[in-house]
Amino acid sequence: MPNFFSASQGWDPIEFEKIVKTRWERILHILCRVCESPDDAEDLALEVFWRLWENPPPNFENLDGWLYRVATNLAYNQLRSQARRRRYEQQAGKINLVESAVVLPEKESERLQEARKVRQVLEKMKPAQARLLILRYSGLSYREISMALNLNPNSIGKLLARAQKSFCKKYLDGEDHAFER
């Protein structure tokens, strides 16, 4: 057990805050890709580090892997929760009112639409595949992904190839992804 944490006394607060500062940006970056707003991403990042404080992993050698895994799981849950909320709002007729009230530059509007489409595809994928893609396209190496998801590094290539194929099929097939499950 490292000297910044002990089972009987818990965390050394100063060391804990050092860990937060050094990992913050990477964790936030993963969450920003999934959340529709940086504020949501920030809230989830708080949750990641709160869990580290309250329930640290049994093994600190893979601390980064643990943090990535918690972040990805929270991110995926957020994805699903966003999708559910949009379905309810659309059914309630709210979504069209909100979107028509805000006038965005065309390029920004297009980017938001595409981002929404990408998140909807991820939400429709198998959870394990979505998490894998989120981590890979957040810049993690195979080794980092294997540590985060507790996978054999030798299997990452195959799993990624499958996940990518599945994503492309859903993304390019021309279905209306908006409110399907």
Place this chain on the structure above:
Amino acid sequence: MHLKDEQIQKLLDGELTPSEENKISVHLQSCARCRQHFEGQKEQQTVLQQAFDYLEPDPSRVLPGSQKTLSRLRIKREETKMKKIKISKPLVTVFVLSISLAVSLAFPSVRAYASQLLGLFRVDQISVHPLDTFKLGSIEENPTLIEAAGQLLAESVDILEGSPDEIFQVNSIQEAEAISGYALRLPGGEWAPEVIEVQSGLHFTFQVDLTEVQEIVDLGEIKDLQIPAELEGVKVDVTLPAIVSTSYGECWNVGDPDDGSKWKVGGECLILSESPSPQVSTSQDVDASKLVEIGLRLMGVSEEEASSFSLLSDWKTTLVLPIPRGELDVEEIKVDGTQGYWLVHQGWAEEGENELQTLVWVKDGLIYSLMFNSDLEKALELAASLQ
């Protein structure tokens, strides 16, 4: 010999050694089919990169720094300073095994694994059997296997109803019954639940692919484990009913995506969980004991113990719980007017405190688990008051 998807993927991702990369590059020069394969996969990767570029935060917006979060964390730490006894993951794992339902580990690994361990049955009764080579810690020490099993099996799982990993806190028993779909038995008298939690049920099917299963076995580096050929293509239909948990005393549900439902204990705490039996059926007759044996081997149990354990039941109506000898003490006990088991987890309490314990029993088609750190008498009193 042509290139596989994973070789091309590794080449595209720069994850090959120099000699591997050289070998593949040379092959690509001379193989038109593989060049086409490579171009196709490269195009897919381009689509994905462009798609994920849309998810990049707006470059004009400054992302929040860590200071605000550090301040919020300091406030939270002050607010939650209190004595706690953690109900840790190994005990929660026992809890899961105790009621044969996945409350703590991520779907789909435990759901798929649980269905394999359970074999084909609906639970009418429970018994226990201690094992020397089954260690609770082995579950944590071998997460690679469970996660890999989940990853690979997930691709063949079709969810027909329900949603994995959904846990709701509700405000009333009526709400819990509405979500779970069955009538609950709850303690009477002065027992009033502090927290009511429902983990949603799930109905899914999957088809056994022996190649995939063998990959899991290889990942676990389990020697001499042969998967019976007759399992190939078998379709399995699994219904996992919702689990309703109610807490009494000083317990808080804190949730954790990594550990599933997670509780913290301030003083005396009792957590009752109940659920109808899971149901599993298959497209053809399979040897359920073999599935149980495979499941135990995947969890690190020796070949000899896994084999003899699997023969303890026909796995149609009786669930036999594997108990790690030395980590859990177990006794038969009369609970809620029926025969059940009292499990005492060793080494979790501090001096002067009760150990963490679990009562497990089946009654009228519902499986019950009562986890507590109070005196046994209190737990039995709660169970006796169920109505």
